[in-house]
Amino acid sequence: MLIRTTSQAVQSHPTYSQPRKPVVALAAEARGAIEMMGVLMPFARNCEIYGEGEPAEYLYQVVSGTVRTSKVLADGRRQIGAFYMPGDLFGLEVGSDHAFSAEPITDAKILVVKRSSVLAMAKRDNAFAQELLSATHQELHRVQEHVVLLIKSAQERLAGFLLEMMARCKSQQFVELPMSRQDIADYLGLTIETVSRTFTQLETSAVIAVPTARRIEIRNRSALNQMNS
C-alpha cells in the first residue's frame, strides 16, 4: 500500500557539512548556557542535518526557519515526526542513534551543541539538568499527542494540525505554513489529495479561508476546537 515517491530528494548544496538531532524550549538561563556552548550554523533548504541511524552527537536549537524530522520506511512511505520552529530544541530523542532524520524545510539557522558538552554541563549544573529533563518531557508529551491525532478522521487530524500551528504563531487569525502539502500529509498519515480535499471542505464550511496554499485564515476557531475533540 501507498508507495509514494517522496518528491524532495536530499540535495541542494548543504551550506555546511553534517552535524545532528531534535525538540523543545528551555528556560532563560539554560538557553543562555546552550548559546555559550554551541555554534550557530546556517543550513540550506532540504539539506540533511542528520540522517536516520546516525549516532546522535549533537543537540540542536532552531534559531530561524523550520526543520522537519522524518523517517522513510522500506517501501517509500514517509512519516514526519515533528516540525521545529525558532526556539525549539531537537535532537533530544534518544541516547545513542537518531530514530529520524532531520532536514530544514526552509533555509534555516541552527544552534548546534555537542551532546557531550550538554551532558557535561548537566553534570555540573543541576538546574540545567532539570531543564534538559523538562524539555524531554515536553517532547514526550508532544509525541503522545501526535499518537492521539493519528487515530482520528482526516478532518480531525487537519483541525488538530492547524490548531497546533496556530499555537506557534503570533497572529490568531492567519497561519503561515512553511511546509508543503506533502509534508502535512506525511505528518498526519494521509495522502496529499486527502489533505487538499480536506482543506477545501473546511473552506466550504467557512471554518477557514485559503487565500494562498501556504496561508490559512482561521474564520471559526471554535469549530476547529470542536473537531479536535
Place this chain on the structure above:
Amino acid sequence: MLIRTTSQAVQSHPTYSQPRKPVVALAAEARGAIEMMGVLMPFARNCEIYGEGEPAEYLYQVVSGTVRTSKVLADGRRQIGAFYMPGDLFGLEVGSDHAFSAEPITDAKILVVKRSSVLAMAKRDNAFAQELLSATHQELHRVQEHVVLLIKSAQERLAGFLLEMMARCKSQQFVELPMSRQDIADYLGLTIETVSRTFTQLETSAVIAVPTARRIEIRNRSALNQMNS
C-alpha cells in the same frame, strides 16, 4: 465516527487509594535506589492507578502484572498509550499533569515513588539523574515507534505489535497476551473486529497459530519482520 462504549468501565475495588504517572527500566544501581525510596503496592485489575489530568506526584515501576495507559476522547474513542510490564517505569511522561490515565489490566504489584523524592535524588546523584534522563529517552523512542506503527496497514500494525510483545517475552515461540482484543485494538487504532480478522488472516497464512485467544504461537518470525517493513 467510531463511538465505542469502552467495555471495561473503571471499577473493581481498588485495593488502595490513588497515587500516579508512566515508562522504562533503569540500570541496576538506580533501580536499587528507587526501591529504597518507594513503597510496593498491590493494585486490583482495572482499578485506576491515576487519572488523566491529575497532577503527576509519583513515579511507578511495575513489579508484577501489566499496566496500560489510556486516554478517552470526548466521543468515547479510547487510545492506549502503552503497556507496561515487570521492570518498566511509567509516570515519566510530563512534569506536571498526566496526559493519560493508568490502569492495571491484571492484578499488579507496583513500586510507587514520590516524584519529589526522585527529583531530590536526581539532584544529589548525577548518575541517577542520567539514568532518569536515559529512561525518558527510551520512552520517547517507544512513543515515536508507536507513531510509525499507526500509519501502517492493519496487518503491519498487528505484526509490529506481536514483535513488540515477543521482545518482552522469555519464549521466542509463544507470546502470552495479558490484554484483551479491545485493548489491542485501542493500542493499534483499529476496531476489535479488524484485530480479530487480522489474527485469523495471519493464522490462515501460517505466520502464527492461536491455540487460545490470549496465547499466540509464532510460526514464521521472518514473515512478521517483513510485514513490519
Place this chain on the structure above:
DNA sequence: CGGTTCGTTGAGATCGGTCAACTCAAGTGG
C-alpha cells in the same frame, strides 16, 4: 442450566487511497 463477557465471523457501508487530468504560478529562453 441461564447469564455474562469475550472473541469470531459475515454482509454492507464508508472514508480515504489510487490514478489521472487539470490549473496555476514561477522560471527559462528564444
Place this chain on the structure above:
DNA sequence: CCACTTGAGTTGACCGATCTCAACGAACCG
C-alpha cells in the same frame, strides 16, 4: 513578450481496506 517547462496543488471517478452493525460461538460463573 510569449511559448514552453516544471513543480505544487486541486479536483474527479473509482476502488478497496477498514468500520459498522449484527449474529453467532466459546468460556466462565453462579
